[in-house]
Amino acid sequence: MASITFREVEGSSLKYWMLFGFLGLFVLFGALSWNTMHHYGHVVTGMDNQIVWGLPHVFAVFLIVAASGALNVASIASVFSKPMYKPLAPLSAILSLALLLGGLLVLVLDLGRSDRLIVAMTNFNFKSMFTWNVFLYTGFFVLVGIYLWTMLDRSVKSYSKAAGTAAFLWRLTLTTGTGSLFGFLVARELYGTAMLAPMFIIMSFAYGLAIYLMVLAAAYAWTGRALGDIVMMRLKTLLAVFVAAVLYFVVVQHMTSLYFTKFHAVEAFMLRDGGIITTLFWVGQIVIGCVIPLVILLSGLGKQRSWIMIACGLVILGGIVQMYVTIIGAQAYPLDMFPGVTEKSSFFDGEVHPYSPSMPELFLGLGGVAIALLATVFGIKVLRLLPASLDDATVAKLEH
Amino acid sequence: MKRLLALGAVVLTTATLAWAGSGDLAKAGGAPKPVITKAVKGDQCVEPNDFMRRNHMKLLKHQRDETVIDGVRTKKYALKECINCHASEKTGSVAASKDDFCVSCHSYAAVKIDCFDCHSTKPQGSVAMHPLNADTAHYKHRLAAQATSRVSAEEMAGIAQ
Amino acid sequence: MSEMKPMSDNTPGSPERRRFIGVATAAAGLALAPGVMLIEVAHGRPEDQAASAAVRWGMLVDATKCVADCNECVSACSTENGWTPVAESKHPRQAPQWIRKLELQDPLTQLETNLPMMCQHCGEPPCVDVCPTGASFKRADGIVLVNRHTCIGCRYCMMACPYKARSLVHEPLNDTQKPDVPRGIGCVEACTFCVQKVDRGDGNTACAEACTKAGHNAILFGDMNDPESEISKRLRELPTKQVRADLNLNTGIRHHGI
Numbered sequence: 001m002a003s004i005t006f007r008e009v010e011g012s013s014l015k016y017w018m019l020f021g022f023l024g025l026f027v028l029f030g031a032l033s034w035n036t037m038h039h040y041g042h043v044v045t046g047m048d049n050q051i052v053w054g055l056p057h058v059f060a061v062f063l064i065v066a067a068s069g070a071l072n073v074a075s076i077a078s079v080f081s082k083p084m085y086k087p088l089a090p091l092s093a094i095l096s097l098a099l100l101l102g103g104l105l106v107l108v109l110d111l112g113r114s115d116r117l118i119v120a121m122t123n124f125n126f127k128s129m130f131t132w133n134v135f136l137y138t139g140f141f142v143l144v145g146i147y148l149w150t151m152l153d154r155s156v157k158s159y160s161k162a163a164g165t166a167a168f169l170w171r172l173t174l175t176t177g178t179g180s181l182f183g184f185l186v187a188r189e190l191y192g193t194a195m196l197a198p199m200f201i202i203m204s205f206a207y208g209l210a211i212y213l214m215v216l217a218a219a220y221a222w223t224g225r226a227l228g229d230i231v232m233m234r235l236k237t238l239l240a241v242f243v244a245a246v247l248y249f250v251v252v253q254h255m256t257s258l259y260f261t262k263f264h265a266v267e268a269f270m271l272r273d274g275g276i277i278t279t280l281f282w283v284g285q286i287v288i289g290c291v292i293p294l295v296i297l298l299s300g301l302g303k304q305r306s307w308i309m310i311a312c313g314l315v316i317l318g319g320i321v322q323m324y325v326t327i328i329g330a331q332a333y334p335l336d337m338f339p340g341v342t343e344k345s346s347f348f349d350g351e352v353h354p355y356s357p358s359m360p361e362l363f364l365g366l367g368g369v370a371i372a373l374l375a376t377v378f379g380i381k382v383l384r385l386l387p388a389s390l391d392d393a394t395v396a397k398l399e400h
Numbered sequence: 401m402k403r404l405l406a407l408g409a410v411v412l413t414t415a416t417l418a419w420a421g422s423g424d425l426a427k428a429g430g431a432p433k434p435v436i437t438k439a440v441k442g443d444q445c446v447e448p449n450d451f452m453r454r455n456h457m458k459l460l461k462h463q464r465d466e467t468v469i470d471g472v473r474t475k476k477y478a479l480k481e482c483i484n485c486h487a488s489e490k491t492g493s494v495a496a497s498k499d500d501f502c503v504s505c506h507s508y509a510a511v512k513i514d515c516f517d518c519h520s521t522k523p524q525g526s527v528a529m530h531p532l533n534a535d536t537a538h539y540k541h542r543l544a545a546q547a548t549s550r551v552s553a554e555e556m557a558g559i560a561q
Numbered sequence: 562m563s564e565m566k567p568m569s570d571n572t573p574g575s576p577e578r579r580r581f582i583g584v585a586t587a588a589a590g591l592a593l594a595p596g597v598m599l600i601e602v603a604h605g606r607p608e609d610q611a612a613s614a615a616v617r618w619g620m621l622v623d624a625t626k627c628v629a630d631c632n633e634c635v636s637a638c639s640t641e642n643g644w645t646p647v648a649e650s651k652h653p654r655q656a657p658q659w660i661r662k663l664e665l666q667d668p669l670t671q672l673e674t675n676l677p678m679m680c681q682h683c684g685e686p687p688c689v690d691v692c693p694t695g696a697s698f699k700r701a702d703g704i705v706l707v708n709r710h711t712c713i714g715c716r717y718c719m720m721a722c723p724y725k726a727r728s729l730v731h732e733p734l735n736d737t738q739k740p741d742v743p744r745g746i747g748c749v750e751a752c753t754f755c756v757q758k759v760d761r762g763d764g765n766t767a768c769a770e771a772c773t774k775a776g777h778n779a780i781l782f783g784d785m786n787d788p789e790s791e792i793s794k795r796l797r798e799l800p801t802k803q804v805r806a807d808l809n810l811n812t813g814i815r816h817h818g819i
Contacts, residue, residue: 112714112747518745
């Protein structure tokens with residue numbers, strides 16, 4: 001097997017620092033947003049006692065799910081021993097760490113008492129999925145960190161496969177945990193199903209890979225390194241499979257619900273009468289997030305790099321919309337306390353709850369994205385994560 | 401737009417306060433000493449002063465868990481009783497103005513008080529109406545003379561340890 | 562899952578141990594002097610005694626007696642517990658509501674039903690299950706509460722509650738709280754069965770008192786574990802239902818006429 005040279009990104013150009021500054025600016029906006037929310041309380045957000053989890057959760061859950069998926073490429077290399085993916089693995093690991101960091105920051109900074117984070121770290125209720133997730137996230141940082149170390153340090157290289165396998169199993173558990181945050185809610189019609197756990201896993205595959213592809217292509221294009229078509233074509237086909245799988249899960253979930261009379265009203269809300277939620281579902285989640293990317297990736301368009309990038313962007317956008325529909329949509333539909341009768345109260349029982357996100361929420365979410373990207377940009381500058389070249393000749397040698 | 405302005409105001413205020421604060425410090429050669437006002441009722445706290453200064457937080461923390469989780473409502477170490485005795489006659493509160501009992505020391509020691517995000521800083525009913533004050537009204541003229549005392553720097557340093 | 566307890570439970574003053582002592586004391590009391598026990602419960606327990614599992618506070622809501630435009634229970638709750646009535650709030654969608662009047666109508670029969678809706682004080686509360694820090698908890702005597710000292714405002718309990726009983730405090734309260742009822746920004750809150758009144762020995766909640774005073778008698782509060790209590794006697798005779806009985810949460814509030 002041919003050896004691959006890994007090299008840091010020099011990161012001294014004006015362009016690098018402009019990117020750094022641009023991302024830093026969004027991190028700053030995120031920090032200011034948190035400060036506002038913390039100072040005035042959640043009254044400055046669009047969230048209320050009906051829509052209790054808003055846009056920050058959409059971003060946070062998306063980033064956490066994508067974090068697990070970004071580890072895909074590394075897992076294929078180590079767990080399934082595909083040599084072609086080996087040089088792609090370090091970036092995959094650092095990106096997954098960075099995305100998880102961003103997601104978790106958004107999640108904890110949106111807490112009503114974000115100043116009491118220490119309480120969450122010292123008081124545990126082991127029946128809560130949230131508590132389990134705290135441990136899953138921590139474990140993920142540790143395991144992926146070790147895995148990254150085995151990839152970067154020759155003296156511990158022999159442990160790479162073991163570390164990679166541990167990280168792979170852990171991240172499957174992690175995404176199961178994230179899905180179960182919603183799956184273990186008895187009260188809401190659209191949650192409370194074990195289906196959410198595998199669905200979140202497959203969603204993580206798609207989002208994570210789309211982000212990985214964009215970061216990879218950007219890193220190579222902006223540093224002037226060669227990135228051959230073999231790598232791109234492999235990964236884009238994989239992405240198409242994942243996106244199709246997401247679509248499959250969504251269809252199965254709704255078909256199942258449509259069969260049960262007790263779910264008819266909520267399904268009608270999601271698929272037909274839900275206004276903005278319905279629009280987001282059909283246009284954002286299904287068409288933009290699944291159908292168009294599939295058409296691009298599986299048709300001749302998918303041979304051109306710019307179209308692959310467009311497809312990745314759409315998958316990411318569609319993913320965020322899917323999170324929005326999943327998290328906000330399920331809360332917008334009123335709780336059915338008395339099936340079969342209409343409900344009315346001062347607490348907005350029996351009516352669809354509107355939600356319009358505020359600026360601080362949006363920028364807090366974007367701040368998380370920016371932190372994730374900033375960490376990645378910094379990571380590839382200080383660590384040898386990127387192969388000096390991934391042109392077709394180099395990659396072809398790996399396969400033999 | 402309003403929110404943006406408000407945000408700007410917060411940032412500016414923070415910056416100004418930080419600047420003003422550092423100025424004061426430089427001029428006076430230290431933060432203003434805490435003002436300890438004698439409690440309206442009684443001569444002695446539930447434990448000796450020295451012990452209370454160092455350990456009141458431990459007592460309160462222990463009591464709070466017993467009260468909230470178990471429903472034990474003993475008065476001796478209850479925050480409500482601290483407030484009943486120590487609320488200032490001027491503001492009727494332990495934390496409304498900077499000389500009030502809790503705030504005075506806590507700002508000197510730079511320890512954030514979390515209690516009053518949730519707890520009322522005032523006794524039940526108005527200070528004058530409060531039964532604890534009613535039967536201790538005869539103390540008032542005596543207390544007025546020694547109403548406020550400043551704690552020495554040595555004493556505070558002892559507490560800080 | 563029940564054997565997995567937070568570590569603090571192993572300490573001497575832990576709730577588990579106290580609960581045990583409480584039960585043991587109560588059991589002893591029951592065996593030795595039943596008469597004394599009854600008086601004790603009626604007048605509230607001594608202030609140094611922990612809430613005991615021998616008691617289960619509960620409520621009977623008689624929807625057939627609840628009147629359409631009456632809001633007495635809601636006002637009384639707001640006054641007792643110090644939350645701003647929604648009509649006076651600048652942010653009605655974000656304002657906490659510990660109790661609300663619910664109007665139901667059957668679309669076919671046109672039958673209208675009115676009832677107050679609040680925390681149902683479940684025997685198996687979903688909010689307690691999901692709370693990451695254990696801040697949501699059920700007291701020994703069945704009252705479901707939020708420990709604001711450990712609530713981090715994650716709002717998972719609000720997602721989990723089938724009754725939409727909980728609210729987040731969205732803005733600073735600026736020292737408007739009642740001395741007996743601490744509540745504050747960034748924490749989740751709900752009906753407490755007027756725990757401060759219960760512990761004082763009033764043996765009744767503000768809403769129930771107000772409803773009786775208004776002459777409707779639609780709310781009855783009491784100890785469901787005491788077979789001789791008014792509420793136990795009524796519950797034995799009157800057919801009642803739990804809201805969302807399908808979830809099998811063993812609610813502390815039982816409804817007649819829904």
